[in-house]
Amino acid sequence: MPDTAKTVKIVRFHKIGGPEVLQFDELPLPEPGKGEVRLRVKAIGLNRAESMFLHNRYLESPVLPSTNGYEASGIVEAVGHGVDTSWIGKTASTTPAFSLNQYGVYGEVAIVPIHAVAEYPAKLSFEEGTSIWMQYITAYGALIYYGHLTKGDYVIITAASSSVGIAAIEITKAEGAISIATTRTTAKKAELLALGADHVIVTEEEDLVARVNQITANQGARLVFDPIGGKGIEALAHATAVLGTIFEYGALAMEPTPYPLFTALSKRLIIQGYTLRDILADPIKSQDAKKYVFDNIVAGKFKPRIDRTFPFAQIVEAHRYMESNAQIGKIVVTL
Structure with a gap:
C-alpha cells in the first residue's frame, strides 16, 4: 500500500564538499x-x-541545492502521465540513465523517468537489486559491446575491488577469458582470488608490466579496463597487447593522464574513453545489456557482492566509508 505521509525525507546538499554536506530535507511528497x-x-x-x-569532480557540476544518487530499489507506488499503470506495486530498481541534476534517489522516495526503471530477478533482495545495473552494465559496455571479449582473452582490471571491478571479473570468467586484477596492497588479494580473479597483481609490491608479461607469455593483455587514469596509463600501455584496447572509464587518480604516444604507435593501441551512458542512452543497447545481466544473474554466474550496509540515517557515514576505499564490493544504504 502507498505511504500516505504528506512529507518525506530527501537527502540533498546545499554546498560543495565531502560527506558532511549531505543533509536530510523534509519536503512535500513529490508526484511523478x-x-x-x-x-x-x-x-x-x-x-x-x-x-x-x-x-564537484564529476562529468557535470551540481546545481544547488542538489539531490544525488543513481541506484535504488523499491516498490513503484505512483506513475505519471503516459506510464503504464501496471507498474504500480512492482518491485524494481533504477538504472543510472539520467542526469544527477534532474533526478536523484537518495530519499524515502525517488522520482525517476520510466526508462530508468527495470525489474530485476525475483531471487534478489532489495539490497542486491540495487547493486547490479551500474556495475554490470559499465563492465558489459566496455568488455562485451565494444571489447568483443572472447574465450582466452587476457583482461587487466584495475581498481578490481570496486563493485565494477568485481563485475568485470565475473563477466571475464563467464566468457571464458582470463582476468588479471590489480590492487594497491595485499589487503584485498585473497578476497579477489576468492571472487574469481585468475591472477592478482599487488601494484605497490610488484612490477605490473613484468607480471603481465609473465602471465601472458610476453603477449600482453588484449583488453584493459581502467577507472583510474593518471600517469599509471604508461605502464598499462606497456602491458597491453599489440592492437589491444585500453578502456578509460574514470578519473580516480585526479591528475592529468598523459597519452602514451610512442607505445600506442608501436602497438597500434586504441585508448577509448567510455561511460555506460552510451549504452543506456540507446534503447536497443540498453535492452541487450539489461538482458545480459538479468540472464547471468538467473543462471548464477553473477552475484552482486555487498560489502557493508548502513541504515538511511547513517548515509553520511556510508559516504565516509566509501571515501576510505576499504570496501570490496558494493556499499548499500537501507530504509
Whole structure:
C-alpha cells in the first residue's frame, strides 16, 4: 500500500564538499510527472560517481541545492502521465540513465523517468537489486559491446575491488577469458582470488608490466579496463597487447593522464574513453545489456557482492566509508 505521509525525507546538499554536506530535507511528497514514476525506496546502492559529484569532480557540476544518487530499489507506488499503470506495486530498481541534476534517489522516495526503471530477478533482495545495473552494465559496455571479449582473452582490471571491478571479473570468467586484477596492497588479494580473479597483481609490491608479461607469455593483455587514469596509463600501455584496447572509464587518480604516444604507435593501441551512458542512452543497447545481466544473474554466474550496509540515517557515514576505499564490493544504504 502507498505511504500516505504528506512529507518525506530527501537527502540533498546545499554546498560543495565531502560527506558532511549531505543533509536530510523534509519536503512535500513529490508526484511523478509525464513519463515518470515514484519509487518507495527500500535500498540505495552507493557509487563513486556520487562522491565525485558531491565534490564537484564529476562529468557535470551540481546545481544547488542538489539531490544525488543513481541506484535504488523499491516498490513503484505512483506513475505519471503516459506510464503504464501496471507498474504500480512492482518491485524494481533504477538504472543510472539520467542526469544527477534532474533526478536523484537518495530519499524515502525517488522520482525517476520510466526508462530508468527495470525489474530485476525475483531471487534478489532489495539490497542486491540495487547493486547490479551500474556495475554490470559499465563492465558489459566496455568488455562485451565494444571489447568483443572472447574465450582466452587476457583482461587487466584495475581498481578490481570496486563493485565494477568485481563485475568485470565475473563477466571475464563467464566468457571464458582470463582476468588479471590489480590492487594497491595485499589487503584485498585473497578476497579477489576468492571472487574469481585468475591472477592478482599487488601494484605497490610488484612490477605490473613484468607480471603481465609473465602471465601472458610476453603477449600482453588484449583488453584493459581502467577507472583510474593518471600517469599509471604508461605502464598499462606497456602491458597491453599489440592492437589491444585500453578502456578509460574514470578519473580516480585526479591528475592529468598523459597519452602514451610512442607505445600506442608501436602497438597500434586504441585508448577509448567510455561511460555506460552510451549504452543506456540507446534503447536497443540498453535492452541487450539489461538482458545480459538479468540472464547471468538467473543462471548464477553473477552475484552482486555487498560489502557493508548502513541504515538511511547513517548515509553520511556510508559516504565516509566509501571515501576510505576499504570496501570490496558494493556499499548499500537501507530504509
